[in-house]
Amino acid sequence: MAWFWKRKEEGEEEPRRKLVHAEGLWIKCDSCKEIVYRAEVERAGRVCPKCRYPFRISARERLALLIDEGSFEERDTGLSSQDPLGFKDTKRYRDRVRAAKEKTGLEEAVISGLARVGGFPVVLCIFEFHFMGGSMASVVGEKITRAIELAFVKRLPLIILSASGGARMQEGIISLMQLAKTSAALHRLAEERIPYISILTDHTTGGVTASFAMLGDINVAEPRALIGFAGPRVISETIRQPLPEGFQRSEFLLEHGQLDLVVERRELKATVRRLLAFFADRPVSFP
Amino acid sequence: MPEELEFEKPLLELENRIAELRASSDPLAARDEIASLEDRLHRLQQRTYANLTPWQRTQLARHPKRPHTLDFYRLLLEDFVELHGDRLYGDDKAIVGGLARFEGQSVVVIGQQKGRDTRENLARNFGMPHPEGYRKALRLMKLAEKFAKPIITLIDTPGAYPGLGAEERGQAEAIARNLREMSALRTPVIAVVTGEGGSGGALAIGVANRVLMLEYAIYSVISPEGCAAILWGDAGKAP
Numbered sequence: 001m002a003w004f005w006k007r008k009e010e011g012e013e014e015p016r017r018k019l020v021h022a023e024g025l026w027i028k029c030d031s032c033k034e035i036v037y038r039a040e041v042e043r044a045g046r047v048c049p050k051c052r053y054p055f056r057i058s059a060r061e062r063l064a065l066l067i068d069e070g071s072f073e074e075r076d077t078g079l080s081s082q083d084p085l086g087f088k089d090t091k092r093y094r095d096r097v098r099a100a101k102e103k104t105g106l107e108e109a110v111i112s113g114l115a116r117v118g119g120f121p122v123v124l125c126i127f128e129f130h131f132m133g134g135s136m137a138s139v140v141g142e143k144i145t146r147a148i149e150l151a152f153v154k155r156l157p158l159i160i161l162s163a164s165g166g167a168r169m170q171e172g173i174i175s176l177m178q179l180a181k182t183s184a185a186l187h188r189l190a191e192e193r194i195p196y197i198s199i200l201t202d203h204t205t206g207g208v209t210a211s212f213a214m215l216g217d218i219n220v221a222e223p224r225a226l227i228g229f230a231g232p233r234v235i236s237e238t239i240r241q242p243l244p245e246g247f248q249r250s251e252f253l254l255e256h257g258q259l260d261l262v263v264e265r266r267e268l269k270a271t272v273r274r275l276l277a278f279f280a281d282r283p284v285s286f287p
Numbered sequence: 288m289p290e291e292l293e294f295e296k297p298l299l300e301l302e303n304r305i306a307e308l309r310a311s312s313d314p315l316a317a318r319d320e321i322a323s324l325e326d327r328l329h330r331l332q333q334r335t336y337a338n339l340t341p342w343q344r345t346q347l348a349r350h351p352k353r354p355h356t357l358d359f360y361r362l363l364l365e366d367f368v369e370l371h372g373d374r375l376y377g378d379d380k381a382i383v384g385g386l387a388r389f390e391g392q393s394v395v396v397i398g399q400q401k402g403r404d405t406r407e408n409l410a411r412n413f414g415m416p417h418p419e420g421y422r423k424a425l426r427l428m429k430l431a432e433k434f435a436k437p438i439i440t441l442i443d444t445p446g447a448y449p450g451l452g453a454e455e456r457g458q459a460e461a462i463a464r465n466l467r468e469m470s471a472l473r474t475p476v477i478a479v480v481t482g483e484g485g486s487g488g489a490l491a492i493g494v495a496n497r498v499l500m501l502e503y504a505i506y507s508v509i510s511p512e513g514c515a516a517i518l519w520g521d522a523g524k525a526p
Contacts (some may be wrong), residue, residue, distance in 0.1 A: 193433050217430060218370065257372035257419055274368055278386045281393035283435030286474050 013125035022155070027054060031224070045265040054222050054265045056202055057110050058104070062161060066269055067124065071116035076146050079139045080107060085172055093170040100131045109164065112147040118273030119158070120280060123151040127163040129203075134164030136208055137171035141178025144212060148185040151194055158189065159272065159278055162213040165231075166206015179211035186215050190193040191264045195279040197272060200227050201261070218275055220261045222248040222268070227258075292346050297465075301328040308417035340502075342526045345511055347503040348483050349445075356398035356441045358382055360479060364389055364396065370421060370430075377455060379420030381412045381448070382492075384427045389439065397492055398423045398441030414483075415448035420462035421491050425465050428472060437475045440492040445510055447488030455465075462491040469494035471516060480504045486513075 027038050031053035031214045041048065045065050046055040057065075063181035082098075087093040101107060115124045118157055124242040125147045126176040136144075144160065151158040167175040189196060198216030200209075203226035210229055213219075221227060228235075236243050248254050250262045291299055305324050339347070347353075351511040360367050364387035371378040384397035399416060402408030416424075424440075431438045447458055469476065469492075478495035484506030500506060509517070510526035 145357050170409070190433075195434065195437075214374075217433070219374075233378070244405070254371055256380060257375055257377045257423070259372060260370040261368070271368065274366055277366070278368070278388075278393045278436070280436055281388075284392075284475060 012277040029252050030055060048116055049087045054202070054263065056129060056163070059106065059126045062126050062201075063111075063115075063124075065265065066126075066159075066161070066272065067115040068119065072113055072124070073115070074111060074113040076112055076143050077107065078084050079142060081137060081139050081171065083170075084138070085170070087170040087172070089170070096170070097130060104128050104200065105133045106131055109134045109136070110140045110143050112143050113271065114150075114154075114156075117269065117276060118181045120157070120273065120276040122159050122198060122276065123154065124158075125160045127161060127201075127208075127261060129163040134162070134208075135166060135168035136164060138140060139284050140176070141181055142170075144178075144182045145185045146214075148182065148189055151196075152185075152189055152192060155192070155199065157195040157276055158196045159199065160212060160216075162208050163201045164204055164206070164208040164213075166208055166210075170272060176207065176240055177239060177244035179207045183215065184214045185284075186212055190217075192234060195276075197269070199272075201225050203227065205229065205231050214258070215259065216260075216262045219258065220263055220268075220271065221253065221259050223250055223262055225250045227253050272276055290351055292343070294339075294343055298328065298331060298335060301331065321449040324360070331454060334445055342511075344503055345505055348505040349402075353482055355403070356400045356443060356481070357393065359398070360396060362385065364394075366394070368471075370427060373426060375419065375422060377419040377424060379417050379443050380410050381414055381416040381444070382415070382420035383423055384424060384434075393436050395436055395438050396441070397426050397427055397438065399444040399489075399492070400415075401443060401482075404462045412448055414444045415446060416444065416488060417448050417450075417453045417489075418456040419456050421458075421461040421465050424492050425468055428469065428476075432472050432474045433475055437477070438472070438495075440476065440478045440495065442480045442484050442489045442493050442506075443482035444488050445483055446485035447491065462493075465491040466494055480506045481511075485510050 013242050023039055026035050027041060027050040028035055030048060031048060032051035034048070034050040041232070046057050046061065047053065048055070083093050106128050112125040115122055121270045125144055139196065147191055148158060167178065169175070181212055195217050196215070197218045197220060197221065198213050200213055200219065200221040202222065202224065205228050206214050207224065209227060224247055227231070229248060232248055241279050250259065254262050301324055305321055305328065308321050308324070311317060314366050367385055367387040369383060370387040381399055382397065382399045384395065386397050387394055399414045401414035402411040430476055437512070447453065447462060476495035477499065478493040478496045480489070480500040482504055484493070484504065486507065486509050487507065512522040515524040516522040
């Protein structure tokens with residue numbers, strides 16, 4: 001077989017999908033490859049009308065879909081990584097961060113603050129996957145922790161919407177320790193019986209799933225999101241086997257007891273509202 | 288399983304005849320006949336249900352047309368949000384639980400779910416939970432306790448599932464843990480036996496501040512068939 005006919009090996013991941021393939025009235029779905037009407041996609045909150053695949057969207061777009069309009073009050077801005085290791089791979093870490101800032105218009109891979117969802121005040125964190133794969137290093141870990149502490153002080157429900165490849169390599173062990181820091185902060189929140197809703201979106205893996213993303217009182221995911229500890233490529237290379245269809249997708253996790261709910265994007269706000277209403281209802285006294 | 292029980296047949300025949308007459312071209316002419324048939328039906332119902340044998344009660348508790356847990360949820364609750372999974376191994380569809388409002392009060396509900404047909408029964412495992420079902424139930428109860436919401440459980444199961452996977456994953460431990468933890472929950476629990484209350488598999492969501500049973504529901508240490516198999520060496524001796 002000539003090399004140019006050679007099929008891709010099984011289990012090999014598709015190259016990273018682009019979000020939008022053509023500007024204009026029609027776009028091609030990343031998942032089912034159908035050509036779909038752009039306006040219809042937008043109306044559904046950037047979801048394919050044919051196969052219901054939720055396109056990856058920015059933190060700002062997420063915000064607009066989830067919260068009451070104009071209710072976001074950002075906190076903990078102005079934090080920026082100090083590049084503690086002076087790290088350099090094919091590029092300098094500082095340059096990578098600068099490029100990510102320019103690309104996304106954000107300071108780091110997460111935005112946090114106060115907001116309202118269906119009238120209920122909450123503390124909210126939203127990840128930006130386009131900022132270095134939503135990876136968590138010192139600043140992200142710190143912002144998440146401060147948001148947890150804000151929920152603690154204000155006694156407000158906490159919502160973290162994750163989209164992250166995990167801990168950021170470029171800050172080494174400091175990144176790793178953000179797992180412990182955020183989880184410890186959540187323990188305090190749990191002791192105070194303040195509700196925490198974790199929303200997992202495509203994709204949420206590594207140190208983020210192995211810390212706060214899986215610790216929700218309620219764990220919600222978008223359909224077909226890739227969620228796991230080790231990434232599929234690492235697993236298939238380790239076990240030297242192709243992975244089963246649907247492995248590590250939301251529906252797989254639901255089946256395996258890891259998620260409370262899988263909710264379509266257009267239903268997300270209403271569902272979160274219902275959950276918040278449950279938590280906000282008067283507590284019963286029990287002698 | 289037949290859709291009707293043997294002792295129900297005379298009742299159903301009468302009901303059908305009344306329905307036919309009502310649907311006939313001239314229901315007014317048949318008015319007297321309908322009234323007398325209804326009277327007979329009423330008396331027959333009273334006589335039948337006043338003299339049920341224990342086995343007939345068991346059959347009623349397992350009646351194929353009896354409402355199941357999700358039917359009760361639909362009829363009793365508002366804003367039900369089903370929550371899945373034990374966060375450990377799986378999501379057991381033989382137990383259905385979640386958040387809801389009952390008469391305006393936020394509650395956590397948990398119940399065993401039987402199927403209506405073969406396909407659904409396979410998915411629901413005939414209402415016989417695995418350990419992951421009991422662990423999901425306990426997880427939801429802890430959620431209720433954490434946020435000070437009352438718990439309502441609906442019990443309708445032949446029993447915990449006796450199978451390989453269930454034993455491997457600690458069926459007995461899961462039940463035992465639920466009994467221990469439920470006994471100390473810091474939130475009110477109401478348990479209702481809506482159909483079959485089969486043994487430890489029922490009690491594992493049944494340790495409550497108030498325990499209710501619907502009429503013609505059963506609650507026992509073991510299923511009649513299991514008892515007959517142990518004491519007489521033949522499950523067929525149950526009736």
